[in-house]
Amino acid sequence: ERPAVTVVGSINMDLTVSTGQMPNQGETVIGEEFATFPGGKGANQAVAAARLGANVNMVGAIGDDVFGESLQNKLEQENIHTTAIHKLKDIATGTATIILSEGDNRIIVAPGANARLTPEIIRQHERMIQQSDIILLQLEVPLDTVQAVITIAQQYEVPVILNPAPYQSLPDALLSGVDYLTPNEMEAKAMLEDPNSHVTKEQLIVTNGEKGVLAYKDGVEQVIPGFPVDVLDTTGAGDTFNGALATQLASGMPLEEAVYYANAAAALSIMKLGAQSGMPSAEEVNTFIEERSDRT
Ligand code: RIB
Secondary structure, eight states: OOOOEEEEEEHHHEEEOSSSSSSTTOOOOOOOOOEEEOOOOHHHHHHHHHHHTTTEEEEEEESSSHHHHHHHHHHTTTOOBBBTTEEHHHSOEEHHHHHHEEEEEEEEEEEGGGGOOOHHHHTTTTTHTTSSEEEEOOOOSHHHHHHHHHHHHHHOOOOEEEOSSOOOOOHHHHHOOOEEEEBHHHHHHHHHOTOOOOGGGGEEEEOOOOGGGEETTTEEEEOOOOOOOSSOOOTTTTHHHHHHHHHHHHHHHOOHHHHHHHHHHHHHHHHHTTTTOOOOHHHHHHHHHHHHHHHO
């Protein structure tokens, strides 16, 4: 049976421009191409999980506008259940303005409707959370909303993955309800140096691009290798990792193997432009892993 993954999080339209040269402060540069892509960490993670075979519910908020409608349609085309996506009045759908240069990115998110996903809305979806095999969260919706999801998940003993991005300080009460924390290297550093949050090592799964992932087993540090590939656009690589990790953990795969699989999925995703465009199917991940293990 397909694992049931519920993603609670942001839905954005990504407004992407590529440029050979990042503008400095006060400077205007002539860039290259502009394109819009479906994005938002929540929606991206939902798409990654769905392509890999999970049965995905998305809980989120959009505005009553063209971006919102197109984003919801895109999610439906990916076979994601959208009944818990709330279309809100008098607020714009979230956007992310993305500057791409030399395979790297800089992003400004205007949350719009994502900021109006409230704990009250979450409580309407208690049964959906209860019936999930795993819950996947990020930090592009309000923190009290994230907390409301965790509270319900804990009540029904549903495991929770929190991708702490973009990073903000997290209270201990919230952290203690999280089973897996998936910061990148910078977010992990911020977290470990934060005097107000106490992370348990066993919760931590730190991503670091092609260098791989750092995790702990019985207190012992482990590095699970990544896959070097040609980078076109790293936007959404972390989301692919999280969607893949959720799907594999929910289907009962041991942590180390699930991380290895998620690393492969993330590597495949950065070879195309746009957060979701390069997200692979389960078949593509399996083929890629086979090919790579043949080389060594
Ligand atoms: O993680 C990548 C995502 O972050 C983009 O799709 C953008 O929408 C921002 O939310």
